[in-house]
Amino acid sequence: GLLEPWIDLKCPGIVLFLLGISGNFYHHFLLSKLRTKGCKDYKVPKCGLFELVICPHYLFEILGFLGISLISQTLYSFSTTLGTALYLMGRSYAAKRWYISKFEDFPKE
Numbered sequence: 001g002l003l004e005p006w007i008d009l010k011c012p013g014i015v016l017f018l019l020g021i022s023g024n025f026y027h028h029f030l031l032s033k034l035r036t037k038g039c040k041d042y043k044v045p046k047c048g049l050f051e052l053v054i055c056p057h058y059l060f061e062i063l064g065f066l067g068i069s070l071i072s073q074t075l076y077s078f079s080t081t082l083g084t085a086l087y088l089m090g091r092s093y094a095a096k097r098w099y100i101s102k103f104e105d106f107p108k109e
Contacts, residue, residue: 005073013070020064023049027057044103054096058088 027048034043049056065081099106 002074009070009073013067013072015067016070017064017067020060020062020067023060024057024064027060031057042102044099044106053092054099055088055092058092062088 027050030048030050031045034045035041044050049059053059062081062085065084069077069081071077100108
């Protein structure tokens with residue numbers, strides 16, 4: 001019983017969702033390649049967008065949720081996207097602090 005949205009954002013939403021899912025998968029794949037079989041050491045990722053962003057897989061996950069919000073255009077989906085974005089931004093900040101504490105050569109900025 002909801003009114004139709006004024007602007008149809010399904011196509012940009014689908015593109016954003018597919019970009020988010022693809023980027024998330026790609027960066028998780030890169031993370032999986034950091035460890036060789038039997039190795040338990042942590043390494044700083046340096047490929048993909050890891051040079052620009054602490055957790056690019058989180059960034060792409062947020063983009064995927066934003067795509068879902070554009071497709072559905074409901075307050076519930078936008079609220080979920082906002083909550084997810086805030087949570088993942090906090091996790092990214094915690095990951096940065098952890099990297100700085102464990103790796104001396106990790107850039108502080």
